[in-house]
Amino acid sequence: MGRLPFKNRRQENKKAARKPPDAWEEDRRGIDAFATGILQDIARERPLNDPYAALRLLRQSFVPVRRDVVEIKAARADDSLFAIRFARLKESIEGGLPPLPETVARRCALIADTYLGNNEEFPRRGADVAWHFAVSSSNMIKSRVLAAAVRFMRPTRCLEIGTAYGLxxxxxxxxxxxxxPEGRLLTIEIGEIQHRLSAALLAELFGDRIECCRGATQAVLASAVxxxxxxxxxxxxxxxxxEAYVRDFGNxxxxxxxxxxxxxxxxRWQNRFAPGTESRCYEGWREVAAHPRIEAAIEVGTALGMVMLA
Ligand SMILES: C[S@@+](CC[C@H](N)C(=O)[O-])C[C@H]1O[C@@H](n2cnc3c(N)ncnc32)[C@H](O)[C@@H]1O
Incomplete structure (x- = not known):
């Protein structure tokens, strides 16, 4: 099918934003078939450790989905390029998150499946890397919010706190x-196992465009930034x-x-490994959002807080 003219695309996007979720059912069935086709393709190349996890991840990469956005601090009426980009990002999250490109979804499915076959011991949790990868890595819906943020904001220098396995x-x-294309990413991880595995993976994928730093943010963040x-x-x-949100933001x-x-x-995270302890994540997030350098702050779904700086 040829490309839609821009104007029609905009109308299509507006229509999609108005569709009730069940009107996306047919689209979802088409996406299921597409994801299954990719999974079968991959499985012809090499046996999969966890075909169901790979399929779920592929579906999440493409399925029509949007997230509610709650405005905590509204941007001033402003026509700066950053404010316009941030408004576009917000619209795309609410109207329908862009899918991941097929090549990226495939690579991520393969990366995840490789980890899901890794039985190296992860002693701190009495488990192995496969288990820890599954509980600590972002899902692909969250990944699509990140990809959309990068796509619309076009950052040259990116920073990540908490590499885990590099997904x-x-x-x-x-x-x-x-x-x-000339942009760079620095990512920080405290754990030895996660740092070792993710640094090898990310060097293979991106060479020196990514720097993997091992350490606690308390010790390394200020000098790294x-x-x-x-x-x-x-x-x-x-x-x-x-406490960590406020401290790291301050640094x-x-x-x-x-x-x-x-x-x-x-x-809104609570530590399920330490019941009864208060993470106070939400309070910390709101304290950051109130910082005088924050121009706009939104909550995306229940899990993500996003701010734009003046
Ligand atoms: C939820 S996981 C990150 C998942 C990863 N961003 C992803 O989506 O694939 C959190 C990671 O942060 C690391 N971490 C926790 N506290 C840290 C600190 N103070 N400094 C650096 N890394 C930290 C943990 O070891 C863990 O690997």
Whole structure:
């Protein structure tokens, strides 16, 4: 099918935004068949460790989906390029998240499946890497929010806190490659096993476009961001507590560029391994959102907080 003229595409997007969720059912069935086809293709290349997980991940990469957006701090009526880009990003999250490109979805399915076959011991949780990868990595819907943020904001210098196994770093870097090919990403991880495995994977995929730093943010963040400054995009996904959000934001705010976007994951997170403890993530998120350098702040679904800097 040829490309739709731009005007018609816009009308299509508006129509999609108005469709009730069940009107997407037919589209979903088509996407299921498409994802199954890719899965079968991959399975011809090599046996899969967890075909169901791979299929779920492929479906999530393409399925029509949108997220509610709640405005915590509204941007001033402003026609700066950053404000316009942020408004477009917000629209695309609410109206229908862009799917991941098929090549990216395939690579991510293969990366995930490789980890899901890794039985190296993960002693701290009495489990193995396969188990820990599954509980700690972002799903593909969250990945699509990240990819959309990078696509619309076009950041040159990106930072991630909490690499884990490198899945979200790969999503950010693939998205950045399409809009700012010379862009760079620095990602920070405290855990030895996660750092070792993700650094090898990300070096193979992106060479020296990605720097993997091992350490706790408390020790390494301030110097890392000063080295990179000005930073245009941050995904904060390590250290889930109100205290960590506020501390890490304080350590990076002077290095953030005007118009930079910071995404906080799991703003309502509770530690299921330490019942009874209070993470106070939400309080921390709201404290960050109230910082005077924050121009606009939104909540995306229940899990993500996103701010844009003045
Ligand atoms: C939820 S996982 C990250 C998932 C990853 N961003 C993804 O979506 O694929 C959180 C990671 O942050 C790391 N982490 C926790 N506290 C940290 C800290 N203070 N400094 C650096 N890394 C930290 C953990 O070891 C863990 O691997």
């Amino acid at each position: 979200s770093a790969a999503i950010i870097a693939f998205a950045q490659q399409r809009v700012v 000063m080295r990179m400054a000005p930073v245009d995009f941050v995904f904060h996904d390590g250290g889930h507590s109100g 990076m705010v002077d290095a953030l560029a005007p118009g930079a976007v910071v995404v906080f994951d799991d703003i």
